[in-house]
Amino acid sequence: MRAAVISFPGSNCDLDAVHALNHLGFSAQRVWHAETDLPATDLVVLPGGFTYGDHLRTGAIAARSPVMTAVKAAAKAGVPVLGICNGFQVLTESGLLPGALLRNENLHFVCSTVSLEVASTGSVFTRSLAEGQHLALPVAHGDGRYYADDATLDRLEGEGRVAFRYAADDNPNGSLRDIAGITDATGNVLGMMPHPERAAEGVLGGTDGALMLSGLLEVLS
Amino acid sequence: MKFTATVHVSLKPSILDPQGRTIERSLHNLGHDTVRGVRTGKTFTVQLEGDRAEVERQLEAFAGDVLANPVIEDVTYELAETAG
Numbered sequence: 001m002r003a004a005v006i007s008f009p010g011s012n013c014d015l016d017a018v019h020a021l022n023h024l025g026f027s028a029q030r031v032w033h034a035e036t037d038l039p040a041t042d043l044v045v046l047p048g049g050f051t052y053g054d055h056l057r058t059g060a061i062a063a064r065s066p067v068m069t070a071v072k073a074a075a076k077a078g079v080p081v082l083g084i085c086n087g088f089q090v091l092t093e094s095g096l097l098p099g100a101l102l103r104n105e106n107l108h109f110v111c112s113t114v115s116l117e118v119a120s121t122g123s124v125f126t127r128s129l130a131e132g133q134h135l136a137l138p139v140a141h142g143d144g145r146y147y148a149d150d151a152t153l154d155r156l157e158g159e160g161r162v163a164f165r166y167a168a169d170d171n172p173n174g175s176l177r178d179i180a181g182i183t184d185a186t187g188n189v190l191g192m193m194p195h196p197e198r199a200a201e202g203v204l205g206g207t208d209g210a211l212m213l214s215g216l217l218e219v220l221s
Numbered sequence: 222m223k224f225t226a227t228v229h230v231s232l233k234p235s236i237l238d239p240q241g242r243t244i245e246r247s248l249h250n251l252g253h254d255t256v257r258g259v260r261t262g263k264t265f266t267v268q269l270e271g272d273r274a275e276v277e278r279q280l281e282a283f284a285g286d287v288l289a290n291p292v293i294e295d296v297t298y299e300l301a302e303t304a305g
Binding site for chain 1: 237239
């Protein structure tokens with residue numbers, strides 16, 4: 001199963017993502033942001049980091065870089081697109097996902113492991129998981145407060161597009177309705193603040209990320 | 222013709238601005254007890270060239286979509302002819 005991990009200037013989890021995906025059985029490669037075409041791939045990953053130094057807004061410049069036209073086309077053609085942390089911010093800025101990610105409510109950069117609850121199994125990313133299942137995944141961000149207007153939040157919940165919530169009392173950033181990850185209307189674009197690739201091997205202190213990514217590999221196979 | 226645009230971007234009033242809240246608290250600590258409603262924002266200045274209608278069209282296109290994110294921010298701008 002092929003995966004393309006997009007590297008923007010300031011991405012810093014692209015190598016981690018490639019390593020974790022290859023470790024779990026994907027065949028992953030990096031793709032530079034200036035490319036206008038993607039290689040043939042079964043999965044696109046927008047990794048974490050601080051693209052363009054978070055200038056203007058987090059993810060704003062990366063969302064308007066050449067490769068994103070190809071990423072949008074791939075998403076439209078049904079290729080799953082996974083945005084992690086800064087990748088989630090790029091997805092909202094590019095319009096592939098609704099809402100926005102704002103400065104954490106407590107103004108702290110949070111770097112910890114949080115408990116996530118699987119809120120929906122309606123997408124390829126969560127199909128192998130169970131609704132209500134808890135995953136322990138690392139977060140590391142300063143701008144992770146998910147915001148959308150009430151009508152959008154109601155729609156996301158009504159359509160089963162909230163993939164992950166922070167478990168009770170474990171919301172690290174003030175995200176509305178404890179939202180940690182959402183999908184688009186087709187279910188093949190997922191943005192999430194926590195880092196599954198940082199919990200993909202026991203030696204890294206956790207394997208719940210591997211659970212999710214291996215599940216995705218299985219669903220795609 | 223040459224123009225200077227001044228673009229003001231601010232969080233929509235309905236959106237929590239924790240930076241503004243922290244600044245307000247700090248001002249209170251400094252004795253400015255009557256200060257209320259501190260909100261943060263950004264100002265951009267942009268030089269543009271062309272006839273006024275074309276410049277306004279361009280500005281309209283990028284101010285509301287690139288300089289500001291319409292999901293979370295409001296934007297206003299002023300356009301002034303640059304002297305010289």
